[in-house]
Amino acid sequence: MCLIAEVLVPLSVLPLGLSVERYDVDVELERVISVSADEPSYVWVWGPDAADFLDAFESVRDTSAVELIEAVPNGALYAADWDFTQDRLFAGVSNFDAVLLECATTTESWRLKLRIPSHSALSDLRRYWAAHGIDSEFDRITPLDSVETSxxxxxxxxxxxxxxxxxxxxxxxxxxxxxxxxxxxxxxxxxxxxxxxxxxxxxxxxxxxxxxxx
The missing domain is CATH 1.10.10 (Arc Repressor Mutant, subunit A)
Incomplete structure (x- = not known):
């Protein structure tokens, strides 16, 4: 049975998370359909410090060619040559055939929404994260066929x-x-x-x- 799972993980799990505590911003990984192997990663930053967030990318390992795509009222869109799948958090998502639907910061954590094929895959993902030192809190787990969008x-x-x-x-x-x-x-x-x-x-x-x- 396919599931929708909403998960909270510490800000420190992803490099940009700790920068949220230093800047007055929220961070959201943009959901895109890649049509090219060279497609960069896109990150929305929201808040008064959004246009000044470029320096925060310096703390992200293996990141290069960071570019401010556009500043909008109270926000900014950045592109970076950063492969999210190299992080242990997303490696686990990929290993157990889950699909990342959303990933954004809250005040104290990253909030992920995943589509995952079964309860057993979800249990395996929990164990994988725990074995790699990632604390996770599963806030909501819902069968896909019973999801009512609100x-x-x-x-x-x-x-x-x-x-x-x-x-x-x-x-x-x-x-x-x-x-x-x-x-x-x-x-x-x-x-x-x-x-x-x-x-x-x-x-x-x-x-x-x-x-x-x-």
Missing amino acids: VSDELTESQREALLLALEHGYFDEHRRTSLDELGAELDISRQAVAARLRRAYRTFAELTREQGR
């Missing part, structure tokens, strides 16, 4: 937290009862980071609405 499922933990806080504090009211600065103070992040999380949540709403309308 906006809540598609949001990251940080996006959901920001969105619910904004709703509870009246940010979406006709006469707005709070501000991005106040929400940022509650979340202990900058107003720009709050805006980025909300914007990414809006994008998820729009993408899911488009998919359901097809």
